[in-house]
Amino acid sequence: MTHKVLLLPGDGIGPEIAAQAARLLKACQEAGLDIEVEEALVGGSAYDVHGEPLPAETLEKAKAASAILLGAVGGPKWDKIEDLSKRPEKGLLGLRKNLGLFGNLRPAMLYPQLASASSLKPELVAGLDIMIVRELTGGIYFGQPRGIEERNGKRVGFNTYIYSESEIERIGRVAFEMAQKRGKKLCSVDKANVLEVTILWREVMERLAPEYPDVELSHMYVDNAAMQLVRAPKQFDVVVTGNMFGDILSDAAAMLTGSIGMLPSASLNESGQGMYEPCHGSAPDIAGQNIANPLAMMLSVAMMLRYSLNETAMAERIEAAVGSVLNDGLRTADIASDGMQTIGTDAMGDAVLAAFAKC
Numbered sequence: 001m002t003h004k005v006l007l008l009p010g011d012g013i014g015p016e017i018a019a020q021a022a023r024l025l026k027a028c029q030e031a032g033l034d035i036e037v038e039e040a041l042v043g044g045s046a047y048d049v050h051g052e053p054l055p056a057e058t059l060e061k062a063k064a065a066s067a068i069l070l071g072a073v074g075g076p077k078w079d080k081i082e083d084l085s086k087r088p089e090k091g092l093l094g095l096r097k098n099l100g101l102f103g104n105l106r107p108a109m110l111y112p113q114l115a116s117a118s119s120l121k122p123e124l125v126a127g128l129d130i131m132i133v134r135e136l137t138g139g140i141y142f143g144q145p146r147g148i149e150e151r152n153g154k155r156v157g158f159n160t161y162i163y164s165e166s167e168i169e170r171i172g173r174v175a176f177e178m179a180q181k182r183g184k185k186l187c188s189v190d191k192a193n194v195l196e197v198t199i200l201w202r203e204v205m206e207r208l209a210p211e212y213p214d215v216e217l218s219h220m221y222v223d224n225a226a227m228q229l230v231r232a233p234k235q236f237d238v239v240v241t242g243n244m245f246g247d248i249l250s251d252a253a254a255m256l257t258g259s260i261g262m263l264p265s266a267s268l269n270e271s272g273q274g275m276y277e278p279c280h281g282s283a284p285d286i287a288g289q290n291i292a293n294p295l296a297m298m299l300s301v302a303m304m305l306r307y308s309l310n311e312t313a314m315a316e317r318i319e320a321a322v323g324s325v326l327n328d329g330l331r332t333a334d335i336a337s338d339g340m341q342t343i344g345t346d347a348m349g350d351a352v353l354a355a356f357a358k359c
């Protein structure tokens with residue numbers, strides 16, 4: 001069966017890194033992968049053309065695709081749009097919500113070659129391999145009511161942090177199953193000392209635990225988790241948490257691996273359809289300079305092959321190609337270090353393709 005892959009380059013560095021992913025997809029096709037690739041607009045680039053960050057046409061194509069690859073959205077050009085529903089980020093959130101992509105997998109894995117690029121001492125991060133499982137379609141990101149309004153002559157802003165038991169259970173099961181396939185340790189991160197919603201979160205995780213007797217479940221408050229991530233990150237195997245805590249902790253975990261430019265992610269729904277994207281944003285500060293690291297995007301292609309297209313061997317080939325490029329001492333500016341050769345986005349794409357052909 002021919003798989004449909006939808007490529008959504010987005011904004012800022014999005015198109016630069018998506019171009020490298022497109023070349024990689026072509027190489028996979030040449031290596032026998034049966035896919036059809038289509039492109040569409042999302043984010044600010046869609047707003048500029050259609051006045052909407054998620055045009056109906058893009059959503060239709062996304063629904064029909066086996067998998068979606070997204071670069072990144074957003075940037076200062078669109079930050080002044082007053083109607084929040086038209087901001088580029090709403091394009092991304094709309095895709096997540098409309099496709100039911102509740103299960104966000106954000107691995108933080110250190111390539112041994114990059115130990116010196118980490119902001120932590122090499123011995124603290126050597127062998128680091130954490131999987132953050134972030135709930136992606138609920139919590140404070142989507143809770144109602146929300147808004148900015150006037151109350152008693154004062155403007156107030158408000159959001160609602162809400163999770164239903166079934167939403168917690170659904171992401172809990174993804175995390176327990178992930179832990180079963182990995183190191184069998186699951187840490188659920190909450191703020192159950194303050195927030196009722198996470199008291200319920202903790203209760204549901206506890207209730208699920210006996211169904212996964214081989215997994216050791218622990219709980220941690222989010223402030224401590226942030227501290228532990230930079231103190232002793234190797235204590236973690238799988239971490240499960242809500243939408244906002246997961247957003248924040250995954251950026252922190254990303255930096256442990258040398259650069260946020262290295263981290264791919266998968267967002268899955270109940271039928272296994274997925275959207276794959278780097279954890280980083282559109283990096284407006286470096287956009288258009290051919291210096292962005294395309295590896296998170298190229299590794300997102302590998303995650304797509306593994307989780308949506310069931311092409312594990314081809315995914316491993318991509319990951320091996322990235323490892324081989326790093327072994328050769330090639331680095332983009334964000335992971336540069338002494339004695340290594342600093343190259344641009346396109347050249348990094350070239351190097352991965354050349355290594356892929358040999359792997």
Ligand SMILES: NC(=O)c1ccc[n+]([C@@H]2O[C@H](COP(=O)([O-])OP(=O)(O)OC[C@H]3O[C@@H](n4cnc5c(N)ncnc54)[C@H](O)[C@@H]3O)[C@@H](O)[C@H]2O)c1
Pocket residue numbers: 013071072073074075076089092260261262277278279280281282283284285286291292293294296334
């Ligand atoms: N998934 C997404 O589309 C996504 C994710 C996060 C932020 N954003 C949006 O991106 C815009 C910028 O946000 P931000 O600055 O907070 O976060 P960001 O991730 O875009 O950038 C943070 C820092 O990391 C660097 N960086 C990011 N990706 C890199 C890469 N591939 N190679 C090298 N360096 C890289 C940037 O140069 C910047 O210094 C905002 O509009 C935000 O809403 C989008």
Ligand SMILES: CC(C)[C@H](C(=O)O)[C@@H](O)C(=O)O
Pocket residue numbers: 074089092093247279281
């Ligand atoms: C751009 C933004 C909406 C998004 C989020 O907060 O989920 C981003 O930070 C991410 O991590 O994917």
Ligand SMILES: [Mg+2]
Pocket residue numbers: 247248251279
């Ligand atoms: Mg984020």
